[in-house]
Amino acid sequence: MAKILVAEDERDIRDLIAFTLRFAGHEVVTVENGAEVVEQAPLVMPDLIMMDVRMPRMTGYEACTALKQDPRVANIPVVFLSAKGQEAEIQTGLELGAAEYLLKPFMPNELTERVDQLLARKSG
Numbered sequence: 001m002a003k004i005l006v007a008e009d010e011r012d013i014r015d016l017i018a019f020t021l022r023f024a025g026h027e028v029v030t031v032e033n034g035a036e037v038v039e040q041a042p043l044v045m046p047d048l049i050m051m052d053v054r055m056p057r058m059t060g061y062e063a064c065t066a067l068k069q070d071p072r073v074a075n076i077p078v079v080f081l082s083a084k085g086q087e088a089e090i091q092t093g094l095e096l097g098a099a100e101y102l103l104k105p106f107m108p109n110e111l112t113e114r115v116d117q118l119l120a121r122k123s124g
Contacts (some may be wrong), residue, residue, distance in 0.1 A: 034058030
């Protein structure tokens with residue numbers, strides 16, 4: 001079981017991700033925007049951070065940059081969620097230090113598989 005911090009501004013998607021990950025046995029903490037993920041990450045100390053790219057107050061990219069500059073949480077893998085499939089956006093996310101990029105919509109089993117792979121990579 002892992003602790004996963006999820007930042008997603010659309011409630012339905014946030015609830016679906018949280019439900020899916022909890023059903024797979026993970027502990028999930030949810031926030032609504034990039035600023036909250038930067039505030040909560042050092043308090044929650046998650047094993048993985050999943051966040052939408054486009055959010056109010058602070059984008060996923062800005063939040064990722066801030067997280068990578070904080071030595072307490074810099075090593076936590078970040079996964080971007082985005083409905084935008086442009087290669088340039090994916091490249092930007094990976095250049096900022098993201099471990100993975102998941103395109104919405106995704107199937108619940110695809111989400112849990114990718115999360116499990118990332119967590120195995122982190123612990124291995």
